[in-house]
Amino acid sequence: MKKSLLSLSLGGLTIGITEFVMMGILPDIASNLQVSIPVAGYLISAYALGVVIGAPLLVIIARNYPPKKTLLILAAMLAFFNALSIVVPSYGFLFLTRFLSGLPHGAFFGVGAVVASRLAEKGKEAQAISIMFAGLTIANLAxxxxxxxxxxxxxxxxxxxxxxxxxxxxxxSLYFWMPKVAPNEEVSVKDQMQFFKKIEAWLVILITAIGVGGLFCWISYIAPLLTDISGFDAADVPYIMILAGAGMVVGNFVGGKLADQFSPEKTLIVLLLLMALDLTMVFFFSSNPYVSLLLVFCTGCIAFALIAPIQMLMIQIAVGAEMIASAAIQAAFNIGNALGAFLGGLPLIAGFSYASPNLVGIGMSLIGVLITVILVERRRRILKFATA
Structure with missing residues (x-):
């Protein structure tokens, strides 16, 4: 593995822990800062808001800077804002530092995905991107x-x-291992924003926010699913989540290989259909603890196999604005996080079981398939017109 890609993977590891560890330590923060757990939960929303705002904003600001310099600044922001969280005196200050910690998230992955694809051997671009996102999966695993x-x-x-x-x-690691990568030709903000005029770009954003959002219907309510439906003890849940993390590690690399071997669009259609099938299995068979464990691994695997093909598809569409496009995908992932948690919670509010959010996830995954098919057909027509 190239050291340059390893340095990007370390960034993914840092970001992964920053984002997902809050779910595990929320009760401790609530108790220490004397707020309720629902109020402490807004700290998760604060981070997501930072990602959504920071992803396009920071990439636009840094659009003409050398990628290595941009990545170094973003890594410094990650370290500094998380260090501030160590000494915050109150909930309000922690809310602010969580928001600030989210700002570099999308921009780092956005710039990193483009750099990884440039550093890769021809035909292995998606696999190079998956190496960066491997850090995110290892964060969930360990x-x-x-x-x-x-x-x-x-x-x-x-x-x-x-x-x-x-x-x-x-x-x-970025300072010593990341080579100097030439920046794109100097572009204006107006030129960058032209990307958002492409219908294809918005279709990929919708695939991410809705299709992949189905994952968050599952993972947002996985703890009560495992305890109330599968019959596991609450103390077992952290260890079962390691199994989900292992699936994410495997799926991340599988997705990269598939996206290089086949087209990103075909890979997405197959994986989203598999996600719908998997969530159907979760709904019907989670009462069996052994099957439930297998499904935890499979769901994590399929979900993270989607990342590399989505990134590659967006980079292909956004010629000349690859970094802001890739960053926009990260914002879309976080929108999907919020959508999945909210929509998945609706059947629970209506009194249905903790398996019911997966029904919403099935619907979201199938909508993602439909949007991907529309995208494929649109790109086919454009190509046919261009070659006519």
Whole structure:
């Protein structure tokens, strides 16, 4: 593995722990800062808001800077804002630092995806992107459980020390291992924003927010699903989530290989159909604990197999505006996070079981398939017209 790609993977690891560890240490933060758990939950929303705002904004600001310099600044922001969370005196200040910590998330992955594709061997661009996102999967496999353990048994502030340390390591690795990559030809904000006039771009954003959003119908309510439906003890859930993380690691690399071997569009259609089938299995068979464990692994695998083909598809569509396009995908993922959690919660509010959010996830995945088919047909017509 190239050291340059490893440095991007370390950034993905730092971002992954930053984003997902909050779910595990939320009760500890709520107790320490004397707020309710629902109020503490707004800290997750604060981070997501930072991602949505920061992804396009920071990429536009840094559009004419060398990619290595941009990545170094973003890594420094990750380390600094997470370090601030260590010493916050109140809930309000932590809300602010969580928002600030989310700002570099989308921009890092946006710039990193483009850099990874440029550093890759021809025909292996998607696999190179998957290496960067491997850090995100390893975060779910090991980083988040370790951070949760530290938060439970010592202090949630120590968890942010761990994240800040990984941020510093990311900065150092980028400084020494990332080669200088030539920036794109100088472009104006107006030229960059032309990307958002493309219907194809919005279709990919919708595929991400709606289709992949089906994943979050599952993962947002996985703890009560495992305890109330599958019959596991609450103490078993963190260990079962490691199994989900292992699936994410496998799926991430499989998705990269598939997107290089086949077209990203075909890969997405197959994977979204598999996601719908998988969530159907979750709905009907989660009462069997052994089958439930297998499905936890499979769902994590399929979900993260979607990442590389989506990134590659967007890069192909956004010629000349690849970085802002790739960053927009990260914003769309977080919109999907919010959509999946909200829509998946509606059947629970109506009194249905903890398996019912998966029905919403099935619908979202199938809508994602439909949008992808529309995109394929539109691109086929454009290509036919261009060659006529």
């Amino acid at each position: 980083g988040v459980p370790i951070g949760t353990y530290i938060g439970h048994h010592f202090s949630w502030r120590y968890t942010f020390i761990l994240i800040a340390i990984f941020g510093i390591i990311t900065f150092i």
